[in-house]
Amino acid sequence: MSVTLKINGETRTLDADPESPLLWALRDELGMTGTKFGCGIASCGACTVHWDGVPIRSCQTFVGDLEGAEITTIEGIDSKAATAVQAAWNELDVPQCGYCQSGQIMAATALLAETPKPTDEDIDAAMDGNVCRCATYARIRKAIHLASDKMEA
C-alpha cells in the first residue's frame, strides 16, 4: 500500500504495510532514527512525533491511517519552542543515556507551543507519558521552565 503524507514539510510516499506502525516506517523505510523504539504499546513516549502539531505515539499510529497527514519528527523541529527547548536541554545537561530524550523534547515542544508558561501541574500532565529510566525528570522540569523563559526573552 502506498500512502502520501508530509514529513518535516516534505511530501513523502510510504510504500509500506498499512499495519506497520509509523515508528518503523520512519526508522527503517526513511532512515530517520531520531524517533526511538521504547515499548511499542504507547506506554513510554520514546517514539513521540507531532501530527498537525499534536504529540502522538508513533508506535501506535499506523501507516494506513496517515494519508495526507503532516508529521514532524525530532529531525524536523525548528519552531521557536523547539529551539528554546533544545537550548535549555543543552544548558542544563538534561540527557544521561539520552535514548528517551527525542520523545521528551517532542512532548515538551508541543506543551510550550500550546502553553507558553506552564505550571508544574501542566508539566506533570503533559510529560507523564514520557518515561526516562535515568530519571532526568527534575532537569526536564527545570529545562521546560527555562525554555519558557527563553521564549519570552
Place this chain on the structure above:
Amino acid sequence: MLHLLQQPLAAVTPTRRSFLKISAGAVGGLVLAMNLPRSAALAAEGEFIQPFVHIRPDNTVVVISKHFDMGQGTASGLSTLVADELDASWEQVRVEFAPSNPQVYANTLFGVQGTGGSTAMANSFMQYRQAGAAAKAMIVAAAAKEWGVPAGEITVSGGVVSHGSDKSATLGELAGLAANEDVPAEPVLKTPDQWVYIGKSFPRLDVKNKTVGAPKTYTMDFQRDDLLVAVVARSPRFGGKVKSFDAAEAKKVPGVVNVLQIPNGVAVIAKSTWPAIKGRSLLEIEWDDAEAETRSSDAMIADLKDMTTKPGVKVREDGDFDAALEASARVIEAEYDFPFLAHGAMEPLDIAMMFDGETAEFWFASQIPTIDHNVAATVLGIPFEKVKINTLWAGGSFGRRAQADAHPVVEITTLAKAMQAAGMAPAPVKIVWTREDDMAGGYYRPMSAHRLRVGLDEQGNVTAFKYNIAAKSIVKGTPFEAMLMKDGVDHNMTEGAHDTTYAFPLMNMDQSFQETQVPVLWWRSVGHTHTAYVMETMVDRLAKEAGKDPVAYRLEMIKDDPRKVGVLKLAAEKAGWDTPLPEGRHRGVAVHKSFGSYVAEVAEVSFRDDGTVKVEKVTAAVDCGTPINPDNIRAQVEGGIGYGLGAILRNQVTLADGVVEETNFDTYEPLRMSDMPEIEVHIVSSNEAPTGIGEPGTPPIGPAVANAIAAAKGEWATSLPLAKAGLV
C-alpha cells in the same frame, strides 16, 4: 565556570601559518612499546596517536574512552582528565570508544576491558591524567625543538601552545611533530590547584547529539543498505527449548527473508524490523519445558524464606550468637523479601554484526568487550584478531548489558552460523529485542529473603546481630566466580551488610544459594539494592528500641567511620532534620557506603487522601572523593534516587508457573515525572581518590522512604515493593 570552555581558539597568526607548512611535511605517527589500537603506520599525516588520546591536524583532540557510556557521563569524565592535563580547550575535545583490546584498555580493577561497579573514574583517574600529561610533554618538547627555545619557557593554555608573545601554535599544528617525541615514562601531573576542568561543572560531550536525534548513536539506530533485522522467539519459560515449530504463516509476511532455528529459539529474519516482529507473531511453536523453571515466584520466595531459617555458608562469624542472645534482655526479629527486578533500560537489548565466514565485525554497546570478544571468536571458530567490536552509546543499561555469558553475542553468532548453514549470502544482521523480549527475558536483580535476629540489653543496646540471606548468586557458576567468590562466599550478595561499620558487638551472617533457571544479574548497586534497605530500616527500628533519634543513634554507632559521619551530618543539616515539619510531612533518613562512596539521604513524605505515599523531597549528601564534575555527580545522584525510588514503590517481576507476568511498562510501571521528588544534592569537598557515582545514589532511597513512612505509621515495610502494602 562555563567561561573556561568558551575561550575562542586564538586567531591564526602568520607565525602559525608558516608553522603549518613545516608540520605538513612531518610524518605523523608514533611507535609505542605497547599494542596500539590501530597501527601507527595508518596514522594520517600530522596526526598524534597514543592509546588514550589522538590529536588530529584539524586541531581535534580525540579522547579514546576504554569504557562504554550507558548515560553516566563516563566518556565525558575521562575526556576531562585528558583535557585538563593536556590543557586542551574543551571545545576541541571529542570522544570515541576504544576498540576491544584488553592489553591496552583493561579496567585496571577487573583485569579485562569492561565497565561496571562504578569503577570507570576510580580506575582511570591516574591513567587518563598521565595520558594527557604525556601528550602535553611531547607537544611541548616538539615546540621547543621547532622554535629553538627551552621547553620550560613554553606554556599551554586553552589548546594554544605559546612561547612569549611571538610564537604560538595549536595542538593540532604540533601533533605530527609531537608524535616523533619520546613518550615520557613518568609525566609530571598537575597539582589540584592547577586543574582547569577537574572539579568544575561543565557540559557533557554527548548532550548535543542526544537532543537532536542524531543518527548512528545507539545500536538500535545501526543501519546498512543490506541490513537484515531479526527478532527471536524465545522460550516463555526459563530453560525451555524448542520442540517443534511451524513458520509457514510467518514466511508469508512481505519482507520476511527466512525463519531459522537457533539454540535459543526461532529467529525471524526480515528486511526491516516491522516484518520481523509481525512474522514472529505468526509463528507456531511447541516448547519443551522438561528442564525449565516452572515454579511461581510466590513458591520461590517461600523456598528462599525457608532457606533463611537454616544455617548457610558463613559470610561473617564474630562469635557465638546463641550465647550472646541467651545473655540478652530481649530479641528483635524481622523477615524481609525482595522481588526480581528488570533493568528496563529505555533502549531494549540489541546487537548488530557482519560475518563473512572469516572475519566478524560487531556494532553494539559492549559493556564487557573482553568477554564479548572471546565468546564471539569461540562460537564462530575464528581467531581473536578476526573479531572487531565497535562500541556504540548505550540507551541505558543499569547492569543489563554486563552479562557474564554474553548471551546477545551467543545469540547473534549462532544466528550468523545458522544463516551461513542455510546458504544465505553474508549480510549484516541486527537482533532487536522488543520491550517484552527484554523485560520477560530474565537477567533480573535476584529475588531474595532475609532473616534478622538482634539481641538487645535492658537499655536497648545491641548485644548480637544475626543476618541470614538467601538468593540466587549472580556470580556462582559464571566466569566471574573465580574473581568474585572466595572460599565459597559470594560477597556481591552480602555487600553493604557483612562489611557494615555499625559497631555491633557481635555480628554473624550466613548466606544460602537458590538454584533456578531464571538468570540473574547485577542491577544498579547490586547487593546494596537489598542490604541497604534491610540494614537501614533495621537500624531505624533499633534507634526506636533504644529511644534515640535516628540520626543521633546512627552517629553513635558509626563514630569510627568519619566519612559516613560526614555525609550523614551534612544531609541532616541541609534537610533541617532538627526543625519541625509542616503538618502531614514525615522524614526518614538512611546512610550507606557503596562502591567506595558515601551517600546519606533524607526523604520527606506525605500521604494522599487514599493513603498512598508521595515522596516530596530528598536531600542527599555525597562523598565520592575528589569530585571530577560536580554537576554530573548531582545528575547521577538525582538519577540514582529516581531509579531506586521507582523500584521500591511499585516494581516487581513475578512468575506464574514459570512465565513472566510483567512484560512491558504498563505492568512494570516506571517512575514518572509526577512521581519525581524535589532533590537536593550536596557534595563533600575532598582530596581523596575519586570513587564511584553511577550507583551509590540508589541504595539509600528505599530505606529513607520506608523510614519516613515508619515515622508516620510506626511500621517498616518488609516485603517490597511498597505497592504490596497498599502504599502506592
